[in-house]
Amino acid sequence: xxxxxxxxxxxxxxxxxxxxxxxxxxxxxxxxxxxxxxxxxxxxxxxxxxxxxxxxxxxxxxxxxxxxxxxxxxxxxxxxxxxxxxxxxxxxxxxxxxxxxxxxxxxxxxxxxxxxxxxxxxxxxxxxxxxxxxxxxxxxxxxxxxxxxxxxxxxxxxxxxxxxxxxxxxxxxxxxxxxxxxxxxxxxxxxxxxxxxxxxxxxxxxxxxxxxxxxxxxxxxxxxxxxxxxxxxxxxxxxxxxxxxxxxxxxxxxxxxxxxxxxxxxxxxxxxxxxxxxxxxxxxxxxxxxxxxxxxxxxxxxxxxxxxxxxxxxxxxxxxxxxxxxxxxxxxxxxxxxxxxxxx
Numbered sequence: 060x061x062x063x064x065x066x067x068x069x070x071x072x073x074x075x076x077x078x079x080x081x082x083x084x085x086x087x088x089x090x091x092x093x094x095x096x097x098x099x100x101x102x103x104x105x106x107x108x109x110x111x112x113x114x115x116x117x118x119x120x121x122x123x124x125x126x127x128x129x130x131x132x133x134x135x136x137x138x139x140x141x142x143x144x145x146x147x148x149x150x151x152x153x154x155x156x157x158x159x160x161x162x163x164x165x166x167x168x169x170x171x172x173x174x175x176x177x178x179x180x181x182x183x184x185x186x187x188x189x190x191x192x193x194x195x196x197x198x199x200x201x202x203x204x205x206x207x208x209x210x211x212x213x214x215x216x217x218x219x220x221x222x223x224x225x226x227x228x229x230x231x232x233x234x235x236x237x238x239x240x241x242x243x244x245x246x247x248x249x250x251x252x253x254x255x256x257x258x259x260x261x262x263x264x265x266x267x268x269x270x271x272x273x274x275x276x277x278x279x280x281x282x283x284x285x286x287x288x289x290x291x292x293x294x295x296x297x298x299x300x301x302x303x304x305x306x307x308x309x310x311x312x313x314x315x316x317x318x319x320x321x322x323x324x325x326x327x328x329x330x331x332x333x334x335x336x337x338x339x340x341x342x343x344x345x346x347x348x349x350x351x352x353x354x355x356x357x358x359x360x361x362x363x364x365x366x367x368x369x370x371x372x373x374x375x376x377x378x379x380x381x382x383x384x385x386x387x388x389x390x391x392x393x394x395x396x397x398x399x400x401x402x403x
Contacts, residue, residue, distance in 0.1 A: 069222045075094065107135075108133045117141060138368075142179075143310075145313050145314055147185050147186065147314070150316065153317055166341065166351040167182050167199060171267075176265075177222060182352070185199070186292050186294055196269050209254045220260040221285075226261065233283075242268065243267075244268055249263070305334065310363050310365020313353075315339035334363075337352075
């Protein structure tokens with residue numbers, strides 16, 4: 060099936076160069092893959108029953124694609140990977156002196172700062188037992204304080220800029236919105252980048268917020284800030300409250316649970332499974348070898364229900380089903396065998 064790919068505006072030049080390399084190396088058969096850089100015009104108005112659409116982006120745009128008259132009229136299959144307020148849950152058994160607790164902090168720190176938080180699997184909500192919430196907040200703030208922002212080519216720089224001026228503006232507005240539900244713990248919307256010429260690059264420092272235990276915090280559970288921003292959300296009542304809090308995100312790509320308590324982990328996983336495409340189980344047993352919840356391996360589901368788009372992001376062999384159409388053949392066995400094995 061020929062594929063037509065349209066990259067996002069901010070990454071179009073990088074995508075164009077990658078496709079140039081693929082064409083030069085003749086990785087794919089001629090005509091199998093085309094790149095469209097620029098506006099799509101009325102392209103989607105020409106979709107037919109044998110076409111499929113895979114979209115990655117905002118849930119708002121994904122909903123518009125699903126609602127196109129041609130898509131509805133022709134029952135065009137649509138795969139969407141959209142917004143996700145991914146959560147990291149620390150179990151009540153994880154003592155601050157434990158390896159599991161340290162593993163949890165490392166993963167949250169990585170997800171806040173890696174790619175400047177510009178990844179769909181980044182941890183946005185940090186769910187922690189109320190009795191250690193202050194300790195988690197202070198420990199995360201201390202680790203974030205050691206993160207140097209600037210030109211990634213410079214030694215010692217741990218976090219670069221966000222992609223565009225528009226994204227920087229959105230991150231700043233998002234921080235202000237989340238702060239209405241709680242308070243700013245560390246960082247702000249500005250940064251003094253290392254090794255970057257004045258006026259170059261769209262830099263924002265890592266930001267940590269917190270809300271009170273039991274607070275509704277509607278923005279925290281409904282608005283994804285696509286940048287280096289996370290919010291500490293305390294819980295007090297156990298697995299049922301954890302599930303209820305995480306589920307307020309209305310569907311996600313991945314959430315993670317860090318605990319050595321099998322009963323707690325099982326109850327949380329069973330409660331969260333209907334709302335996620337993937338659940339990561341963090342424990343001391345895998346701390347030295349795990350890439351964390353933000354890394355998606357090819358054979359894992361990379362998609363999720365609800366807000367996350369309802370898609371699977373087509374990883375592994377399972378993803379080929381999206382591009383395939385099944386037809387049942389009914390008739391005499393010899394006839395069917397001659398059709399599917401004509402050379403025999």
